[in-house]
Amino acid sequence: MLCALLSDVHANLEALDAVLKDVDGRNIQDILFLGDAVGYGPDPNECVELLVERCKVLLAGNHDRAAIGLTDITYFNAYARNAIEWTMKVLTEKNKEIIGAWPFEKEMKDEDILLVHSTPKEPAEWHYLLTLWDAEINFQYFDNKFCFLGHSHQPFVIEKVPSGELITHRDGTRLREGSRYIINTGSVGQPRDGDPRACYAIMNDGDIDIVRVSYDIASVQDKMKKEHLPEPLIERILMGK
Numbered sequence: 001m002l003c004a005l006l007s008d009v010h011a012n013l014e015a016l017d018a019v020l021k022d023v024d025g026r027n028i029q030d031i032l033f034l035g036d037a038v039g040y041g042p043d044p045n046e047c048v049e050l051l052v053e054r055c056k057v058l059l060a061g062n063h064d065r066a067a068i069g070l071t072d073i074t075y076f077n078a079y080a081r082n083a084i085e086w087t088m089k090v091l092t093e094k095n096k097e098i099i100g101a102w103p104f105e106k107e108m109k110d111e112d113i114l115l116v117h118s119t120p121k122e123p124a125e126w127h128y129l130l131t132l133w134d135a136e137i138n139f140q141y142f143d144n145k146f147c148f149l150g151h152s153h154q155p156f157v158i159e160k161v162p163s164g165e166l167i168t169h170r171d172g173t174r175l176r177e178g179s180r181y182i183i184n185t186g187s188v189g190q191p192r193d194g195d196p197r198a199c200y201a202i203m204n205d206g207d208i209d210i211v212r213v214s215y216d217i218a219s220v221q222d223k224m225k226k227e228h229l230p231e232p233l234i235e236r237i238l239m240g241k
């Protein structure tokens with residue numbers, strides 16, 4: 001099986017386009033989306049529509065739920081909240097309805113994969129899986145060989161080998177018999193690991209790869225300025241932080 005896993009597009013159409021172009025050059029069968037189509041960026045409707053057209057599975061992220069009024073945004077920082085309020089205004093009713101139907105998790109039994117936006121332990125609670133300790137706990141909450149997730153915008157592969165030891169891989173890894181994996185696919189539209197290039201993951205029978213793709217950041221920044229989205233959000237996509 002050769003599939004691409006995308007998360008945290010955040011209404012960044014230029015980044016999404018660049019990633020899809022990269023995917024199309026690799027003869028990949030299925031594209032799976034792990035949530036947060038909207039929030040932060042200037043093209044929420046276009047991103048939702050393109051993701052629906054291209055992805056076999058689509059999950060809801062916290063920003064998606066917030067943009068349709070179904071997640072409390074009082075815990076969002078002021079910039080994220082501002083962007084969500086703008087997103088709520090511009091999203092079409094049809095796209096709100098589409099987002100409202102997206103689940104929090106999806107198990108693909110044949111492929112032995114669990115997909116979530118935040119954590120396998122509580123997929124609808126928007127906790128972050130950041131440390132090896134978080135991973136250790138979360139490995140207890142799914143049975144599959146693979147769990148793919150997003151949410152923190154920081155890509156990694158954490159492998160649990162049969163002896164129980166956890167190993168972190170930064171750019172991907174060769175798959176091993178008996179190991180289980182938690183994979184953060186990074187963020188397409190707003191990376192936060194210091195590399196501003198769009199990020200996604202590819203899985204095939206033998207490996208998982210974290211892939212980076214350059215895109216036209218300046219053009220997204222221009223659109224964000226035009227919509228008066230918060231300045232720090234405009235700056236951060238150039239820094240990848």
Ligand code: ZN
Pocket residue numbers: 008010036061063151152153
């Ligand atoms: Zn996100």
